[in-house]
Amino acid sequence: MIYLDNAATSFPKPKETIDFLNDFVLNVGGNPGRSGHALSLAAARSIFEAREKLAALFCVMDSERIIFTQNGTESLNLAILGLLKEKDHVITTSLEHNSVMRPLMFLSKEKGVGISVVQCSPDGNLDVGDIKKLIRKKTKAVVINHGSNIIGKVQPVGEIKKMIGGIALIVDACQTAGSFPVNVEEDNIDILCFSCHKSLYGIQGLGAIYIRNGIELAPLKFGGTGSRSESIEQPMFLPDRYESGTPNTPGIAALLGGLSFIERTGIETIIRRKQDLRQSILSGLSDIPQVVIYGDKDDGNQLPVISFNIEGKLPSEVGYELNKREIYTRVGLHCAPAAHRTIGSFPEGTVRAAPGYFTTDEEIAVFIDAVREIAGKTSAHS
Amino acid sequence: MIYFLIFFTIHDVLKAEKALKGRDVDIELVPVPRNLSSDCGMCIKLRGDLEGIMPYINGIEMDKCVSYDGKEYQFLAHS
Known part of the structure; x- marks a missing residue:
């Protein structure tokens, strides 16, 4: 085969992925951040360590600004649906995946969000100047595929951010995370969306998003977080603001194994x-x-x-x-x-x-x- | 003196623990005392000098800091 x-x-996954997953399911198994017992704490530690390793990999200063999601698609939905409001304008490219195009089309129909699509060449080359020409007063974000899932073309996200200035840069890094250098500080990326089961060697059912300090997204989900339990309001602090409900802790433990493999290799x-x-x-x-x-x-x-x-x-x-x-x-x-x-x-x-x-x-x-x-x-x- | 350092999230509790790890301080992760907070999570219990550890965890926002002398709990001002 x-x-x-x-x-x-x-596929296949590194041995560390399987070992960490196995250890979690066999020996840990607790619900993280929900109880005061040792197994709940051990589960929370797996998540903390996975966040810290992701932060180190992508040069994120505050690891609490990395949020776990179900997949790269959910991360992109949170970024796009959480940021764009009625009548806003957004710029994207002709190389995007449907996980960008479909939420954008939804916003266009439901909230009158204006969408401009920069045409890339058949080779996937993008003229950064073309983005500049499309900027309007109401342009809130540029959504860009960092690495194409069709032809592997990598876009100059840092160069784009320099050109768009204060407009939010949302980067779809599903293909580049773990396959190409990703540095949110150097490239000044505002929101980084990625899946954890591709080149980060986690298992399916896990993605994540990094949200730069100062950017407020409306949450996609609301509910229990194990924190501020006296309040019926969603907490404002991260990561809890965007992580309601029991997380995919076995998946995060497996990711921790995958990230350990990357570190070792x-x-x-x-x-x-x-x-x-x-x-x-x-x-x-x-x-x-x-x-x-x-x-x-x-x-x-x-x-x-x-x-x-x-x-x-x-x-x-x-x-x-x-x-x-x-x-x-x-x-x-x-x-x-x-x-x-x-x-x-x-x-x-x-x-x-x-x-x-x-x-x-x-x-x-x-x-x-x-x-x-x-x-x-x-x-x-x- | 005993201190309870209560953070907003379990993430911050573990971050503070990591920052204090390997230093000569007596800390333990314990369930948040129910009389101090409605949180269902964990906090850091410190035995010893509060001032001495603060430089290490200054960047982590604390929700509450409570001292306990064996008789009374006292909520302290914190950064």
């Missing part, structure tokens, strides 16, 4: 390995004449997320053939129809190969051979 769907979720080592994998897939696919690769092949500063098609074949057909060979890619639109329109692959989409840190050179060689073989076969649809 060869797993090349790490942009959807990473070194984020630079992980990033370098992923860049090498990207290069070897690109060079292997480039040798197959029928293969069309999307995105900027020459830009070495991108994520290991490669979209391609085989001339004369539907991506679904290619995915099916790969699956028969126990090679797992993701085909279609990847929940990002706008991005596929931008790169010119709408409505069929592409085949996406996303290796992970544990992908081996041998696996890449087998994958390339399989694509070559499939490309040489007569299409079932022709």
